[in-house]
Amino acid sequence: MIFEAMIADDEAPARVELRNQLEDTGRVKVVAEAVSFPEAVAKIVRGGLDVVFLDWDIADPSSPILKEALPKVEHPPLIVFMSAYAEYEPEAFGVKPLCHLAKPTDRKALEACIKTIEHRHLELIERRAR
Protein backbone atom coordinates (compact mmCIF):
# COMPACT_ATOMS: atom_id res chain seq x y z
CA MET A 1 0.00 0.00 0.00
CA ILE A 2 0.99 3.63 -0.43
CA PHE A 3 0.95 5.77 2.72
CA GLU A 4 -0.44 9.27 2.69
CA ALA A 5 1.98 11.52 4.55
CA MET A 6 2.45 15.05 5.76
CA ILE A 7 5.79 16.77 6.17
CA ALA A 8 5.80 19.37 8.95
CA ASP A 9 8.98 21.42 8.77
CA ASP A 10 9.51 25.17 8.57
CA GLU A 11 12.48 24.85 6.24
CA ALA A 12 11.43 24.70 2.60
CA PRO A 13 14.60 22.96 1.30
CA ALA A 14 14.24 20.28 3.99
CA ARG A 15 10.62 19.69 2.93
CA VAL A 16 11.61 19.40 -0.73
CA GLU A 17 14.42 16.98 0.05
CA LEU A 18 12.33 14.73 2.26
CA ARG A 19 9.42 14.82 -0.19
CA ASN A 20 11.74 13.62 -2.98
CA GLN A 21 13.27 10.93 -0.80
CA LEU A 22 9.88 9.67 0.32
CA GLU A 23 8.34 9.67 -3.12
CA ASP A 24 11.41 7.93 -4.55
CA THR A 25 10.63 4.93 -2.38
CA GLY A 26 7.31 4.57 -4.21
CA ARG A 27 5.61 3.72 -0.92
CA VAL A 28 4.79 7.15 0.44
CA LYS A 29 2.77 9.93 -1.13
CA VAL A 30 3.17 13.37 0.42
CA VAL A 31 -0.34 14.85 0.46
CA ALA A 32 0.20 17.78 2.83
CA GLU A 33 2.85 20.08 4.18
CA ALA A 34 2.88 22.28 7.25
CA VAL A 35 5.34 24.98 8.23
CA SER A 36 4.38 25.34 11.88
CA PHE A 37 3.33 23.14 14.76
CA PRO A 38 -0.25 24.53 15.01
CA GLU A 39 -0.67 24.13 11.26
CA ALA A 40 0.51 20.52 11.52
CA VAL A 41 -1.92 19.87 14.37
CA ALA A 42 -4.82 21.49 12.46
CA LYS A 43 -4.07 19.33 9.41
CA ILE A 44 -3.79 16.17 11.51
CA VAL A 45 -7.27 16.84 12.90
CA ARG A 46 -8.63 17.26 9.38
CA GLY A 47 -7.78 13.56 8.97
CA GLY A 48 -6.77 11.38 6.06
CA LEU A 49 -3.10 11.08 7.02
CA ASP A 50 -1.33 7.78 7.66
CA VAL A 51 1.95 9.24 8.84
CA VAL A 52 3.37 12.62 9.83
CA PHE A 53 7.04 13.51 9.61
CA LEU A 54 7.33 16.17 12.30
CA ASP A 55 10.42 18.32 12.65
CA TRP A 56 11.48 18.48 16.29
CA ASP A 57 12.46 22.15 16.00
CA ILE A 58 8.98 23.39 15.13
CA ALA A 59 7.29 21.12 17.65
CA ASP A 60 6.81 22.35 21.17
CA PRO A 61 7.07 19.65 23.80
CA SER A 62 5.56 21.88 26.51
CA SER A 63 2.39 22.38 24.50
CA PRO A 64 -0.59 20.11 24.99
CA ILE A 65 -2.04 20.84 21.57
CA LEU A 66 -0.87 17.69 19.78
CA LYS A 67 -1.91 15.45 22.65
CA GLU A 68 -5.33 17.12 22.73
CA ALA A 69 -5.78 16.80 19.00
CA LEU A 70 -4.82 13.16 18.36
CA PRO A 71 -7.86 11.58 20.05
CA LYS A 72 -10.08 13.76 17.84
CA VAL A 73 -8.98 11.87 14.74
CA GLU A 74 -10.71 8.61 13.98
CA HIS A 75 -7.51 6.97 12.75
CA PRO A 76 -4.68 9.09 14.16
CA PRO A 77 -1.57 9.14 12.00
CA LEU A 78 1.70 7.61 13.09
CA ILE A 79 4.21 10.25 14.15
CA VAL A 80 7.84 10.23 13.07
CA PHE A 81 10.04 12.82 14.74
CA MET A 82 12.94 14.28 12.85
CA SER A 83 15.74 16.28 14.39
CA ALA A 84 19.13 17.60 13.51
CA TYR A 85 20.34 17.46 17.08
CA ALA A 86 21.00 14.75 19.57
CA GLU A 87 19.01 16.25 22.42
CA TYR A 88 15.75 14.73 21.53
CA GLU A 89 13.32 13.53 24.18
CA PRO A 90 11.00 10.84 22.90
CA GLU A 91 7.53 10.97 24.43
CA ALA A 92 8.07 14.54 25.60
CA PHE A 93 4.69 15.37 24.12
CA GLY A 94 2.91 12.58 25.86
CA VAL A 95 2.70 11.18 22.35
CA LYS A 96 4.74 8.13 21.55
CA PRO A 97 6.67 8.65 18.32
CA LEU A 98 6.91 5.68 16.03
CA CYS A 99 10.52 6.29 15.18
CA HIS A 100 13.07 9.01 15.03
CA LEU A 101 14.93 10.21 11.96
CA ALA A 102 18.09 12.27 12.07
CA LYS A 103 18.31 15.20 9.67
CA PRO A 104 19.55 15.13 6.97
CA THR A 105 18.04 11.72 6.42
CA ASP A 106 19.95 8.98 4.67
CA ARG A 107 18.27 6.45 2.44
CA LYS A 108 18.94 3.48 4.72
CA ALA A 109 17.43 5.09 7.80
CA LEU A 110 14.41 6.17 5.77
CA GLU A 111 13.93 2.64 4.41
CA ALA A 112 14.09 1.25 7.95
CA CYS A 113 11.60 3.85 9.13
CA ILE A 114 9.15 3.04 6.33
CA LYS A 115 9.41 -0.64 7.23
CA THR A 116 8.52 0.24 10.82
CA ILE A 117 5.58 2.26 9.52
CA GLU A 118 4.39 -0.69 7.45
CA HIS A 119 4.62 -3.08 10.39
CA ARG A 120 2.83 -0.75 12.72
CA HIS A 121 0.21 0.00 10.13
CA LEU A 122 -0.55 -3.67 9.62
CA GLU A 123 -0.81 -4.13 13.37
CA LEU A 124 -3.29 -1.29 13.57
CA ILE A 125 -5.38 -2.65 10.72
CA GLU A 126 -5.48 -6.07 12.38
CA ARG A 127 -6.42 -4.55 15.70
CA ARG A 128 -9.24 -2.59 14.10
CA ALA A 129 -10.45 -5.72 12.29
CA ARG A 130 -10.64 -7.49 15.62
Add this chain to the structure above:
Amino acid sequence: MKILVFNAGSSSLKYKLFDADMVMKAIDRPVLPEGKSLCKGMVENIGTDNAHFINVNEAGKTFRTVEAKTYDQAMDLVMKALTELAGAPLEELSEVDAIGHRVAHGGDAFNCSVVIDRHVVDVIRQYSELAPLHNPYALRVIERCKRLMPRAMQVAAFDTAFHQTMPRRTYIYPIPYRYYEKYNIRKFGFHGISHKYVSRRAAEFLGEDLRSLKMITCHLGAGASICAIDHGYSMDTSMGYTPLDGIMMNTRSGSVDPAIITAIMEKEHLSPHEMDRILNRESGFLGISGTSGDLRDLKEVIRHGDQQAELAYDIFLFSIRRMIGAYAFELAGVDAIVVTAGVGENDAYARRLIFRGLEPFGIEIDENRNYAKDNVERLISTDRAAVKMLVIPTDEEAEIARDVELIANGVDLSDPWAY
Protein backbone atom coordinates in the same frame (compact mmCIF):
# COMPACT_ATOMS: atom_id res chain seq x y z
CA MET B 1 -32.06 31.07 28.36
CA LYS B 2 -31.07 34.43 29.83
CA ILE B 3 -27.38 35.08 30.31
CA LEU B 4 -26.08 38.03 32.28
CA VAL B 5 -22.49 39.08 31.70
CA PHE B 6 -20.42 41.26 34.03
CA ASN B 7 -17.15 43.02 33.40
CA ALA B 8 -15.91 44.43 36.69
CA GLY B 9 -13.03 46.87 37.12
CA SER B 10 -12.04 48.97 40.11
CA SER B 11 -13.85 52.08 38.89
CA SER B 12 -16.36 50.68 36.44
CA LEU B 13 -18.90 47.90 36.25
CA LYS B 14 -20.25 46.88 32.86
CA TYR B 15 -23.11 44.48 32.26
CA LYS B 16 -25.01 42.99 29.37
CA LEU B 17 -28.01 40.69 29.37
CA PHE B 18 -28.48 38.26 26.49
CA ASP B 19 -31.33 36.04 25.47
CA ALA B 20 -29.39 33.09 24.16
CA ASP B 21 -32.44 31.33 22.70
CA MET B 22 -32.96 34.24 20.38
CA VAL B 23 -29.62 33.97 18.69
CA MET B 24 -28.00 30.62 19.42
CA LYS B 25 -30.30 27.90 18.22
CA ALA B 26 -27.54 25.96 16.55
CA ILE B 27 -24.30 25.05 18.22
CA ASP B 28 -22.45 25.07 14.91
CA ARG B 29 -23.01 28.77 14.48
CA PRO B 30 -23.04 30.08 18.00
CA VAL B 31 -22.61 33.74 17.24
CA LEU B 32 -24.24 36.53 19.11
CA PRO B 33 -24.63 39.46 16.76
CA GLU B 34 -24.33 42.91 18.28
CA GLY B 35 -27.70 44.42 19.15
CA LYS B 36 -29.14 41.16 20.36
CA SER B 37 -28.66 42.05 23.98
CA LEU B 38 -31.80 42.74 25.98
CA CYS B 39 -30.13 45.33 28.11
CA LYS B 40 -26.64 46.70 28.58
CA GLY B 41 -24.94 49.46 30.46
CA MET B 42 -22.31 50.47 32.94
CA VAL B 43 -21.55 52.41 36.07
CA GLU B 44 -18.43 54.54 35.62
CA ASN B 45 -16.18 56.48 37.97
CA ILE B 46 -17.26 54.38 40.95
CA GLY B 47 -15.90 55.79 44.20
CA THR B 48 -15.76 59.37 42.92
CA ASP B 49 -18.19 62.31 43.10
CA ASN B 50 -18.64 62.06 39.38
CA ALA B 51 -20.08 58.55 39.08
CA HIS B 52 -22.47 58.08 36.23
CA PHE B 53 -24.73 55.41 34.98
CA ILE B 54 -25.57 54.45 31.42
CA ASN B 55 -28.24 51.92 30.57
CA VAL B 56 -29.68 50.88 27.22
CA ASN B 57 -32.79 48.75 26.97
CA GLU B 58 -35.98 48.43 24.94
CA ALA B 59 -37.26 51.76 26.27
CA GLY B 60 -34.15 53.64 25.21
CA LYS B 61 -30.99 55.06 26.68
CA THR B 62 -30.58 56.39 30.20
CA PHE B 63 -27.65 58.53 31.25
CA ARG B 64 -27.41 60.14 34.64
CA THR B 65 -25.05 61.11 37.41
CA VAL B 66 -25.48 58.78 40.36
CA GLU B 67 -24.38 58.17 43.90
CA ALA B 68 -21.89 55.30 43.70
CA LYS B 69 -19.33 55.93 46.36
CA THR B 70 -18.96 52.23 46.98
CA TYR B 71 -18.93 49.16 44.79
CA ASP B 72 -22.04 47.84 46.54
CA GLN B 73 -23.98 50.94 45.50
CA ALA B 74 -22.90 50.42 41.90
CA MET B 75 -24.07 46.80 42.03
CA ASP B 76 -27.43 47.90 43.45
CA LEU B 77 -27.88 50.26 40.51
CA VAL B 78 -27.25 47.46 38.04
CA MET B 79 -29.69 45.06 39.73
CA LYS B 80 -32.34 47.78 39.70
CA ALA B 81 -31.67 48.51 36.02
CA LEU B 82 -32.41 44.87 35.26
CA THR B 83 -35.72 44.72 37.10
CA GLU B 84 -37.12 48.13 37.98
CA LEU B 85 -36.10 50.77 35.44
CA ALA B 86 -38.54 51.66 32.64
CA GLY B 87 -38.12 49.04 29.93
CA ALA B 88 -36.32 46.68 32.32
CA PRO B 89 -35.97 43.25 30.69
CA LEU B 90 -36.71 41.22 33.83
CA GLU B 91 -39.40 41.13 36.46
CA GLU B 92 -37.31 39.14 38.90
CA LEU B 93 -33.58 38.51 39.04
CA SER B 94 -34.41 34.82 39.35
CA GLU B 95 -35.20 34.82 35.61
CA VAL B 96 -31.45 34.91 34.96
CA ASP B 97 -30.32 31.37 34.09
CA ALA B 98 -26.58 31.88 33.98
CA ILE B 99 -24.01 34.56 34.69
CA GLY B 100 -20.67 35.08 33.00
CA HIS B 101 -17.90 37.12 34.60
CA ARG B 102 -14.89 38.55 32.87
CA VAL B 103 -11.90 37.80 35.09
CA ALA B 104 -8.65 39.51 34.13
CA HIS B 105 -6.20 37.01 35.59
CA GLY B 106 -6.51 33.26 35.81
CA GLY B 107 -2.77 32.68 35.57
CA ASP B 108 -1.90 29.33 34.06
CA ALA B 109 -4.63 27.58 36.01
CA PHE B 110 -7.28 27.70 33.27
CA ASN B 111 -7.13 27.35 29.50
CA CYS B 112 -10.85 28.05 29.03
CA SER B 113 -13.93 29.46 30.74
CA VAL B 114 -15.05 27.44 33.76
CA VAL B 115 -18.01 27.04 36.07
CA ILE B 116 -17.20 28.89 39.28
CA ASP B 117 -16.73 26.75 42.37
CA ARG B 118 -14.70 27.19 45.54
CA HIS B 119 -11.45 26.20 43.81
CA VAL B 120 -12.01 28.74 41.02
CA VAL B 121 -12.73 31.47 43.57
CA ASP B 122 -9.48 30.59 45.36
CA VAL B 123 -7.47 30.86 42.15
CA ILE B 124 -9.07 34.21 41.26
CA ARG B 125 -8.19 35.42 44.75
CA GLN B 126 -4.67 34.08 44.41
CA TYR B 127 -4.10 36.11 41.23
CA SER B 128 -5.60 39.29 42.73
CA GLU B 129 -2.10 40.43 43.53
CA LEU B 130 -1.29 40.52 39.83
CA ALA B 131 -4.60 42.11 38.80
CA PRO B 132 -5.50 44.31 41.77
CA LEU B 133 -7.81 46.52 39.72
CA HIS B 134 -9.88 43.65 38.38
CA ASN B 135 -9.82 40.29 40.16
CA PRO B 136 -11.00 41.50 43.61
CA TYR B 137 -13.92 43.34 42.02
CA ALA B 138 -14.92 40.35 39.92
CA LEU B 139 -14.96 38.34 43.16
CA ARG B 140 -17.25 40.87 44.81
CA VAL B 141 -19.70 40.67 41.92
CA ILE B 142 -19.52 36.85 41.99
CA GLU B 143 -20.30 36.84 45.73
CA ARG B 144 -23.19 39.24 45.28
CA CYS B 145 -24.66 37.25 42.38
CA LYS B 146 -24.45 34.08 44.44
CA ARG B 147 -26.58 35.69 47.12
CA LEU B 148 -29.07 37.35 44.78
CA MET B 149 -29.36 34.62 42.15
CA PRO B 150 -28.43 31.40 43.95
CA ARG B 151 -29.87 29.14 41.24
CA ALA B 152 -28.00 30.71 38.32
CA MET B 153 -24.86 28.96 37.05
CA GLN B 154 -21.85 31.26 37.31
CA VAL B 155 -18.99 31.06 34.82
CA ALA B 156 -15.61 32.79 34.85
CA ALA B 157 -14.05 33.78 31.52
CA PHE B 158 -10.37 34.65 31.83
CA ASP B 159 -8.37 37.17 29.83
CA THR B 160 -5.38 34.87 30.18
CA ALA B 161 -6.97 31.56 29.13
CA PHE B 162 -6.66 31.94 25.34
CA HIS B 163 -2.90 32.44 25.61
CA GLN B 164 -2.27 29.14 27.39
CA THR B 165 -1.24 27.58 24.06
CA MET B 166 1.84 29.81 23.84
CA PRO B 167 4.99 27.73 23.53
CA ARG B 168 7.56 27.76 26.28
CA ARG B 169 10.00 29.75 24.17
CA THR B 170 7.59 32.69 24.18
CA TYR B 171 6.36 32.57 27.77
CA ILE B 172 9.65 32.10 29.63
CA TYR B 173 11.59 35.31 30.26
CA PRO B 174 15.36 35.37 29.91
CA ILE B 175 15.94 35.98 33.62
CA PRO B 176 17.12 33.34 36.14
CA TYR B 177 14.84 30.35 35.66
CA ARG B 178 14.37 30.00 39.41
CA TYR B 179 11.97 32.97 39.36
CA TYR B 180 9.69 31.04 37.08
CA GLU B 181 9.92 28.03 39.37
CA LYS B 182 9.59 30.00 42.58
CA TYR B 183 7.09 32.75 41.70
CA ASN B 184 5.62 31.58 38.39
CA ILE B 185 7.01 34.68 36.69
CA ARG B 186 6.20 34.08 33.03
CA LYS B 187 4.26 35.65 30.23
CA PHE B 188 0.50 35.18 30.68
CA GLY B 189 -0.94 37.59 28.11
CA PHE B 190 -4.26 39.42 28.34
CA HIS B 191 -7.25 40.52 26.23
CA GLY B 192 -7.62 36.83 25.35
CA ILE B 193 -11.41 37.03 25.22
CA SER B 194 -11.19 39.82 22.65
CA HIS B 195 -8.41 38.21 20.58
CA LYS B 196 -10.35 34.96 20.49
CA TYR B 197 -13.61 36.68 19.52
CA VAL B 198 -12.19 38.83 16.71
CA SER B 199 -10.08 36.00 15.27
CA ARG B 200 -13.12 33.74 15.03
CA ARG B 201 -15.30 36.49 13.58
CA ALA B 202 -12.57 37.39 11.08
CA ALA B 203 -12.39 33.81 9.83
CA GLU B 204 -16.18 33.71 9.53
CA PHE B 205 -16.14 37.03 7.69
CA LEU B 206 -13.58 35.69 5.21
CA GLY B 207 -15.50 32.43 4.83
CA GLU B 208 -12.41 30.49 5.90
CA ASP B 209 -11.65 27.95 8.60
CA LEU B 210 -9.93 29.60 11.59
CA ARG B 211 -7.79 26.45 11.69
CA SER B 212 -6.36 27.28 8.28
CA LEU B 213 -5.23 30.87 8.88
CA LYS B 214 -2.28 32.73 10.30
CA MET B 215 -3.55 35.87 11.88
CA ILE B 216 -2.32 38.88 13.83
CA THR B 217 -5.01 40.53 15.95
CA CYS B 218 -4.52 44.04 17.36
CA HIS B 219 -6.66 45.09 20.33
CA LEU B 220 -6.02 48.83 20.42
CA GLY B 221 -8.00 50.39 23.24
CA ALA B 222 -6.94 52.27 26.37
CA GLY B 223 -5.07 49.07 27.09
CA ALA B 224 -3.56 47.61 23.96
CA SER B 225 -2.14 44.25 22.97
CA ILE B 226 -1.30 42.31 19.85
CA CYS B 227 -1.56 38.58 19.37
CA ALA B 228 0.02 36.14 16.92
CA ILE B 229 -2.51 33.40 16.16
CA ASP B 230 -1.44 30.34 14.19
CA HIS B 231 -4.29 28.14 12.98
CA GLY B 232 -6.47 29.29 15.88
CA TYR B 233 -3.80 28.94 18.57
CA SER B 234 -2.36 31.96 20.39
CA MET B 235 1.40 31.63 19.90
CA ASP B 236 2.59 34.96 21.25
CA THR B 237 1.13 38.17 22.61
CA SER B 238 2.53 41.55 23.54
CA MET B 239 1.31 41.77 27.14
CA GLY B 240 3.29 39.69 29.57
CA TYR B 241 3.35 38.82 33.24
CA THR B 242 1.11 41.86 33.71
CA PRO B 243 -0.82 44.10 31.28
CA LEU B 244 1.99 46.66 31.47
CA ASP B 245 4.14 44.95 28.85
CA GLY B 246 4.15 45.35 25.09
CA ILE B 247 3.08 48.34 23.07
CA MET B 248 2.64 51.82 24.49
CA MET B 249 -0.80 52.58 25.96
CA ASN B 250 -2.84 55.49 27.33
CA THR B 251 -1.05 55.78 30.67
CA ARG B 252 1.06 52.61 30.52
CA SER B 253 4.60 52.56 29.16
CA GLY B 254 4.58 49.16 27.51
CA SER B 255 8.04 47.58 27.11
CA VAL B 256 11.03 49.70 28.05
CA ASP B 257 14.65 48.91 28.76
CA PRO B 258 14.38 47.31 32.23
CA ALA B 259 17.52 49.15 33.38
CA ILE B 260 15.61 52.44 33.03
CA ILE B 261 13.35 51.37 35.88
CA THR B 262 16.12 50.76 38.39
CA ALA B 263 17.95 53.90 37.20
CA ILE B 264 14.92 56.13 37.83
CA MET B 265 14.16 54.47 41.16
CA GLU B 266 17.70 55.17 42.27
CA LYS B 267 17.86 58.78 41.03
CA GLU B 268 14.44 59.75 42.38
CA HIS B 269 14.53 57.57 45.51
CA LEU B 270 11.31 55.79 44.59
CA SER B 271 9.73 52.74 46.16
CA PRO B 272 8.60 49.82 43.94
CA HIS B 273 5.03 50.96 44.51
CA GLU B 274 5.79 54.50 43.33
CA MET B 275 7.65 53.24 40.29
CA ASP B 276 4.77 50.95 39.49
CA ARG B 277 2.42 53.94 39.54
CA ILE B 278 4.68 55.90 37.17
CA LEU B 279 4.83 53.05 34.66
CA ASN B 280 1.12 52.20 34.89
CA ARG B 281 -0.52 55.59 35.44
CA GLU B 282 1.84 58.35 34.33
CA SER B 283 3.49 56.96 31.21
CA GLY B 284 2.27 56.24 27.69
CA PHE B 285 0.32 59.02 25.95
CA LEU B 286 0.06 60.93 29.19
CA GLY B 287 3.75 60.68 29.97
CA ILE B 288 4.96 61.86 26.58
CA SER B 289 2.30 64.48 25.87
CA GLY B 290 2.05 65.82 29.41
CA THR B 291 -1.58 66.65 28.72
CA SER B 292 -3.80 63.60 28.39
CA GLY B 293 -3.86 59.84 28.24
CA ASP B 294 -6.88 59.85 25.97
CA LEU B 295 -6.05 59.59 22.31
CA ARG B 296 -9.17 61.55 21.33
CA ASP B 297 -7.94 64.55 23.34
CA LEU B 298 -4.47 64.17 21.88
CA LYS B 299 -5.73 64.22 18.31
CA GLU B 300 -7.53 67.44 19.08
CA VAL B 301 -4.36 69.16 20.36
CA ILE B 302 -2.31 67.69 17.51
CA ARG B 303 -4.66 69.55 15.17
CA HIS B 304 -3.63 72.71 16.97
CA GLY B 305 0.05 71.97 16.49
CA ASP B 306 1.01 70.33 19.80
CA GLN B 307 4.30 68.60 19.00
CA GLN B 308 4.54 66.55 22.20
CA ALA B 309 1.13 65.07 21.50
CA GLU B 310 2.19 64.30 17.95
CA LEU B 311 5.32 62.57 19.22
CA ALA B 312 3.19 60.43 21.59
CA TYR B 313 0.89 59.43 18.74
CA ASP B 314 3.88 58.63 16.55
CA ILE B 315 5.58 56.43 19.16
CA PHE B 316 2.30 54.57 19.73
CA LEU B 317 1.72 53.83 16.06
CA PHE B 318 5.32 52.82 15.54
CA SER B 319 5.29 50.45 18.52
CA ILE B 320 2.28 48.70 16.96
CA ARG B 321 3.94 48.49 13.57
CA ARG B 322 7.11 47.06 15.09
CA MET B 323 5.18 44.40 16.99
CA ILE B 324 3.12 43.36 13.96
CA GLY B 325 6.33 43.03 11.98
CA ALA B 326 7.86 40.84 14.66
CA TYR B 327 4.79 38.59 14.75
CA ALA B 328 4.65 38.26 10.96
CA PHE B 329 8.17 36.81 11.18
CA GLU B 330 7.32 34.63 14.17
CA LEU B 331 4.41 33.14 12.25
CA ALA B 332 6.52 32.95 9.06
CA GLY B 333 3.83 34.83 7.17
CA VAL B 334 0.36 36.14 7.81
CA ASP B 335 -2.97 35.68 6.02
CA ALA B 336 -5.01 38.28 7.89
CA ILE B 337 -4.46 41.24 10.21
CA VAL B 338 -7.39 42.31 12.38
CA VAL B 339 -7.71 45.61 14.24
CA THR B 340 -10.25 46.18 16.98
CA ALA B 341 -11.24 48.23 20.07
CA GLY B 342 -11.28 52.06 20.38
CA VAL B 343 -8.40 53.09 18.15
CA GLY B 344 -8.56 50.00 15.95
CA GLU B 345 -12.24 50.44 15.19
CA ASN B 346 -12.48 54.23 14.99
CA ASP B 347 -9.16 55.75 13.94
CA ALA B 348 -8.75 55.41 10.18
CA TYR B 349 -5.78 57.76 10.20
CA ALA B 350 -3.95 55.55 12.71
CA ARG B 351 -4.67 52.48 10.58
CA ARG B 352 -3.31 54.30 7.57
CA LEU B 353 -0.07 55.29 9.30
CA ILE B 354 0.55 51.90 10.91
CA PHE B 355 0.26 50.04 7.62
CA ARG B 356 1.62 52.54 5.08
CA GLY B 357 4.38 51.52 2.72
CA LEU B 358 4.12 47.81 3.47
CA GLU B 359 3.22 46.72 -0.07
CA PRO B 360 6.42 44.60 -0.31
CA PHE B 361 4.88 42.43 2.43
CA GLY B 362 1.52 42.08 0.71
CA ILE B 363 -0.11 44.70 2.94
CA GLU B 364 -2.09 47.38 1.13
CA ILE B 365 -4.97 49.37 2.52
CA ASP B 366 -7.79 50.63 0.33
CA GLU B 367 -8.25 54.16 1.68
CA ASN B 368 -11.91 54.38 0.63
CA ARG B 369 -12.65 51.23 2.62
CA ASN B 370 -10.44 52.42 5.47
CA TYR B 371 -12.24 55.74 5.79
CA ALA B 372 -15.76 54.31 5.39
CA LYS B 373 -17.70 55.53 8.40
CA ASP B 374 -19.79 52.49 9.25
CA ASN B 375 -18.51 50.75 12.34
CA VAL B 376 -19.24 47.21 11.21
CA GLU B 377 -17.09 44.20 10.43
CA ARG B 378 -15.35 45.00 7.18
CA LEU B 379 -12.40 44.46 4.87
CA ILE B 380 -10.10 47.46 4.48
CA SER B 381 -7.37 45.97 2.27
CA THR B 382 -7.32 46.24 -1.51
CA ASP B 383 -8.56 43.27 -3.49
CA ARG B 384 -5.09 42.50 -4.78
CA ALA B 385 -3.37 42.58 -1.37
CA ALA B 386 -2.11 39.19 -0.22
CA VAL B 387 -2.80 39.98 3.44
CA LYS B 388 -6.46 40.55 4.29
CA MET B 389 -6.89 43.54 6.57
CA LEU B 390 -10.04 43.60 8.67
CA VAL B 391 -11.78 45.86 11.15
CA ILE B 392 -13.78 43.67 13.54
CA PRO B 393 -15.53 45.51 16.40
CA THR B 394 -14.84 43.49 19.51
CA ASP B 395 -17.58 42.19 21.81
CA GLU B 396 -16.07 40.53 24.85
CA GLU B 397 -19.46 40.19 26.55
CA ALA B 398 -20.86 38.27 23.57
CA GLU B 399 -17.83 35.97 23.62
CA ILE B 400 -18.36 35.32 27.34
CA ALA B 401 -22.08 34.69 26.78
CA ARG B 402 -21.18 32.22 24.04
CA ASP B 403 -18.88 30.31 26.43
CA VAL B 404 -21.64 30.27 29.06
CA GLU B 405 -24.13 28.94 26.51
CA LEU B 406 -21.68 26.25 25.35
CA ILE B 407 -21.02 25.14 28.93
CA ALA B 408 -24.77 25.08 29.61
CA ASN B 409 -25.10 22.78 26.59
CA GLY B 410 -22.59 20.38 28.08
CA VAL B 411 -19.69 21.26 25.77
CA ASP B 412 -16.25 20.62 27.27
CA LEU B 413 -14.45 23.90 26.61
CA SER B 414 -11.13 22.52 27.83
CA ASP B 415 -11.10 20.47 24.64
CA PRO B 416 -10.39 22.97 21.84
CA TRP B 417 -11.71 20.55 19.21
CA ALA B 418 -15.07 20.03 20.90
CA TYR B 419 -16.57 23.29 19.66
